[in-house]
Amino acid sequence: MPFGKILLAVDSDPVAVHAAGTGVELARALGAQVALICVIDRGAADAAAPEMPRDELLAEARDQAHAVIAEQGPKLAPGAATFTPEGHPAEEIVAAARTWGADLIVIGSHGRGGLGRVLLGSVAESVMRHAPCPVLVVRAKG
Numbered sequence: 001m002p003f004g005k006i007l008l009a010v011d012s013d014p015v016a017v018h019a020a021g022t023g024v025e026l027a028r029a030l031g032a033q034v035a036l037i038c039v040i041d042r043g044a045a046d047a048a049a050p051e052m053p054r055d056e057l058l059a060e061a062r063d064q065a066h067a068v069i070a071e072q073g074p075k076l077a078p079g080a081a082t083f084t085p086e087g088h089p090a091e092e093i094v095a096a097a098r099t100w101g102a103d104l105i106v107i108g109s110h111g112r113g114g115l116g117r118v119l120l121g122s123v124a125e126s127v128m129r130h131a132p133c134p135v136l137v138v139r140a141k142g
Contacts, residue, residue, distance in 0.1 A: 003134075005033045007102040009093050009127075010072050012064065017072065019108030019138035024076045026106070026136070035081035036073055037096050038065040039089040058086075090126035098132050105135045 008023040010016050020036070027034045040061045065084045073082055081100065085092040097105050109124040128135045 003027075003030050003032050003104045005035070005100065005102050006030075006104045006106060007093070007097050007100060008034060008036050008076065009089075009105065009107040009123075010036050010038050010068055010076075012068050013108065015108035015110055015138075015140045017108075018141055019106055020072065020076050022138045023106030023136070026104075027077070032103070033080075034077040035083065035096075035100055035102070036069060036077065037083040037085070037093055038068045038072075039092040040065045040084060040086040041089055042086050043088060062086075089123045090130065093123070093127050094130045094132070102133050104133055105131055107135060107137055108140070109137045110140050 003026070006023055006027045008020040010020045024034060026032070040058070042058065042061075044061070062084070069082045069084060073080060083092075083096045083100070085096065093105060093107070096102070105127060107124045107127055109122070124135070124137045128137065
């Protein structure tokens, strides 16, 4: 299976930045196209700070996602397609992979297991279960 289109999940977390860098290296080696996705997590905005209006939290989340793409895009893959959808991160990554026709998704993971994963959830695990293509999970450096 050729990997001609690689979708990189990015955010401000160093683990995601490291994973995206790995994805770019792979894309270069394979001569693949790259797209970046940074999801605006509506659920996190709802739960983050009850004293702050939801609209303000979402506006801040949108600004942060666009800033991540603006900062990481030129460093990682100048001219690459970008996506900044709003919703649940795993669902939006899977949807973008389907829509864009990704052959591979690259996503970072802290590598939490057991109770940590149960309590915090795992975007990478959910993406792996629902993705329309293979998923490369890049663990945190360490």
